[in-house]
Amino acid sequence: MLTSLTIKNYALIDHLKVDFNDGFTIITGETGAGKSILLGGLSLILGKRADLSSLKDTKTKCIIEAVFNVSNYNLKALFKAEDLDYEPQTIIRREILPSGKSRAFVNDSPVNLNSLQLLGERLIDVHSQHQTLQLTTNDFQFQVIDALAGNQKELEDYSGELLAYKQLKRELNELKNLKSEAIKEHDYNSFLLHELVEANLVSDELEVLEEEYETLNNVEIIKERLSEAYQLLSDEQIGVVTSLTALKNNLQKLSGLSSKYQDIYNRVNSALIEVDDIFSEIDVLQADVEADPNRLDVVNSKLQVLNNLLQKHQVATVSELIEIREELTEKVAVTENLDDTIQNKENEIYKAEKALDALAKTIHTKRSKAIPDLIKQLQAILEGLGMPNAQFNIELTPTKTYLSNGKEELSFLFSANKGGSFNALKKAASGGELSRIMLAIKLVLSNYTQLPTIMFDEIDTGVSGEISNKMGDIMLQMSKNMQVFSITHLPQIAAKGHSHFKVYKEDVNNVTQTNLVRLNHDERIVEIAQMLGGTDVSSSAIAHAKELLN
Structure with a gap:
């Protein structure tokens, strides 16, 4: 989980240091207050390319530092593979120099952006409406099904066998040549x-x-x-x-x-x-x-x-x-x-194919059992999110080819309307529907696998009333198993957080700066009341805010 974030000399941020807790954290603020700046700084920690225009003062370097508690993330193997020192409290630091060059460090060891991206993917999942397209990819859809199916061990074995099989095929081709x-x-x-x-x-x-x-x-x-x-x-x-x-x-x-x-x-x-x-x-x-x-x-x-x-x-x-x-x-x-050698190699390949086929069959069987359960859970969650007629048709089609994750292709079809035809998700679901489907999938996944910290960036846009209340409940439920952030404009969601931060702008010496502050209980009441009724806070808005918080 993300335990602290420090940002210096980035965009409109002069110097910001904030500590975070586990559970459900809310971030609110007026449009243009700088929530996107906060996410932009965080994205540099996750391996995004730096831009000299990000510097607030072009004569001074920009420093962004994040501290993560990674003790429950099973990352020792990744640290070893990337030749990094493993620490339960891992510090990631990114620097952008006035020259335009940037540097990255993990526990004070220099790293390249590829390593930073690999690590970042395992630490924070920033989810917005623009990123729901991930949901439409076969790779992600397989990951969801395999998480429910408990296929991790089988997929690891399959991956190892596939690697050996491909090596044998290369050796056979070399022998034939x-x-x-x-x-x-x-x-x-x-x-x-x-x-x-x-x-x-x-x-x-x-x-x-x-x-x-x-x-x-x-x-x-x-x-x-x-x-x-x-x-x-x-x-x-x-x-x-x-x-x-x-x-x-x-x-x-x-x-x-x-x-x-x-x-x-x-x-x-x-x-x-x-x-x-x-x-x-x-x-x-x-x-x-x-x-x-x-x-x-x-x-x-x-x-x-x-x-x-x-x-x-x-x-x-x-x-x-x-x-x-x-x-x-x-x-x-x-x-x-050579004929004998080729024959021996073909025998080895035959044995490897048998091993792959056996693993692929096991993977298929477990997937087939998991799919009805996945459909049932997703449709139940989406019904509560204002999509009572949502239906999924998920099918596995065997192939003769050994793919990276098995020996079958996946058809993940969706219909939003009763009696409607099934189509691929990217054709059948709108942006708002995709956001709710992704939220539902993240909730299901959180019950089966250790997900990284997730940050929902205004995925509630265009949603209001009872649906937003349900979305807030889902995020709150997810926060029992993981750290959840929600950047939101909706008071129904903001009221459900365990902690609440506000992004705001202020002028200091005629210079506009962005800041982030943790709100206490009374400040939360005022902030939620303003989200309900605007800057002129009425007594009824205060009462409604207290009711939401309670």
Whole structure:
């Protein structure tokens, strides 16, 4: 509930601070006294865009501050979602600077207008004849029925399931698009993969094959050189082995004479051992070197395949080709498995649809049970508000589409006259009738859900006598469950309030200002008497005012 309101430097208001109570609060005042200014200031707290023309003194900033008791409003989740500090006594402040910029704060935390509007919608409902068009929208009509049906839990579950369902549908579309694109590439990728698989790639194979190719391609030269080397080593006259053996024998005779000769002898002996080993290895190599044209063809062909693949894929090593092969294997496998993936996704969607259908059915059943009760209550209330022939025809029509709040459309039809045809509310009801219908709906809603503070702004315009008395009774009844304000010109309604404020103008230092004052009991008598008979208060008007107040 709204507990206090402070307005500084706004329109005709210089400085105003007022505290409010719960229950039914009346605001009266002559036409042009500034009731609309008061509402305009309050609308800035609720997130309306600021206007520099609102400043009374353009050199000083405008400040509007409201304090709300939100302990019973279940707003912790909203505060958390908007990253705001939750306080049971929440302070909302709006500032308009002389530069034209505006700032908003909730519990001293800066907020943007979107957050302010979200919070404002949960705190105050300003209702006027101009805003009764909300009543004609399907969203609002569903909200009314669902409040009576007690569908809040089911609608929350449905909303969560619908969100998941839409995500699954998006994923399915992505998979189908991926499949469409993948099919185009699948054949080419499969061809490339087949080439790489056929090549039987082995890491570092290229170097081994190149070496083998060089050997096979130069067999005659290798055999010739190895044969010459063998002869140089083994010739009985001048061969290296023969010469080193002779040298060794020669030095052996000196090795015992001195360590110097022993060292040189040892080195020659080592050289002879090494050369002898080389001689044996060359002998083996000669035996291994054989011309093999068939193997040469095989190696040459494999090298051509590898080099062609390296060139095609623009890489330098067989290891890189192996990586490409693995990537292609995965791509081809994904494409080939897409049908299974799509089928699994469609199965998930089928399950989600079943869950949504079950929730939608429950929502429909509870709505269907609530509609007759809603019609009965509304028609009874409207009968007391001077609309004895008011009738409603509310029907639910199933749809195949999953809508945001179920799987059905709502037809909310109205007839004001006996025997008249039913039409949509905006066509069948006048502005005054819409105001009374909205009042009736707000009364019904107040019995089923926690409504925010409601401010009725002259919805009694054009109404008088017994009807206005009934409207006052309804507002008073609503105030048992919520805070209710009524800006009114009717004494029958003004007399029913628990507290009464008067908006008035006064000239201070030749400057017109708007003010708001709480009236005591005697002042209320005078104010209501003036509402009954004008500024010249008669004794009969005073008596009538006292009677209304009692």
